[in-house]
Amino acid sequence: MAKDTTVRTERKRGEGVQFVYQVLRDDILNLALPPGSPIDENQLAERLSMSRTPIREALVRLAGEGLVTTLPNRSTVVSNIDFLDLPSYFDALTLMYRVTTRLAAENRTPQDLGRIRALQGDFARAVAAQDAAAMISVNRDFHAAIAAAGRNSYYTGMFSRLLDEGRRLLRIYYSSFNDQLPRRYVEEHEDIIAAVEARDIARADQLATQHADQIVQKLQRLIAQDRRRHIEL
Template sequence: MRTNKNQSKISELLKEKLEERIVTGQYRPGLRLDETELATEFSVSRTPVREALIQLASAGLVDIRPRRGAIVAEASPKRLYEMFEVMAGLEAMSVRLAARRHTETDLRQIQTAQAACEKAYEAGDVDAYYHENERFHMAIYQASHNSFLCEETSAMHRRLGAYRRLQLRSRGRLRSSRDEHRGIIEAIAAGDSDLAAQRVHAHVIIQGEIFSDLIASLSRLEVPKYKD
């Protein structure tokens, strides 16, 4: 059991490293990601590499093709912004229901996740904040008490995970995100579904705008070129 847990942790860490290289343009669309080469580079077996690539494929970051393996997928800034628009709509629907339907337990879970975000913010730990931020949003989805909506919103949240992580590195974004969370919780606690939806929509849509700006700036930088 311990071995399986360790392997899952290795796969997750490897996925995070690879997804950052993809979203920052270090790995260009069309690049073939060779399992053996990656296993050698990261000093791991091919099994966690394969698992990481499968997770990246489920997030739409790579395509797994017969006889070619994993290929970095094409994702234009316009396409990504469209995905953030859909994400903002799903989140707004979730928080609107959460404001109306949440229980005291639901609210405590949201507040507990926010407290962890606050702690990560004070420590200046972007990666910890990203993971606690995920807990915060998942707690809101659960508080909607609509299982289908929760499943769909969670899936989209995971698909955009790499991009949400990257935009948190923008100057001042961690503080803004924390402050936006506070406003969202305030609206949920007050049962103001319209205000909660408005605030969470703005919270998510700005992530797409920040990410588009990041990609535009990264595209002007010289990045290492990899051969297929």
């Protein structure tokens, strides 16, 4: 059962949809609402103390991003993660890692570097604190900041969506850490920052590729493990 979080914050007119959207999005990406969970409009309406109309509009928006699936005349559910489609996902993710990092090396400003460094600091702290949730969230922001430095809104938009989808995957498989991989990620991030700062496009591309491959391989291994476990049952 979900927590009995009856929210009754007074909100200004027009912020309702945005509010519901963010609440649901966070719950979905943090797996507080696991894939497949039905989303009851009435229940949500009561919990957030508002009518069903803004909730439906938020759901439409989430459906547009693929985070929920609307079954006609039936309940909308949190979208499943399609494991058969994961190779495609990894492929697309790697590509976006590369092009955004390349463009960042090309177009970054000192302000961009400042923002990126700040997030890298957050990431290092999360690793030191062994806080998986923070690591996942900050890692996302870190790469989004690099993408932003590339100044291509189409890439940043696509990449953000891919990273969000990835947050769910990481949440599933990275709930606990007992290896030193995170530290390695910190180092790889440092190298990427250095390449971006040096405007070394080729090296940025190379490092981004490595970094992406690193993550993809790790995930594939974890998933394969998981698969085996399921089959053994």
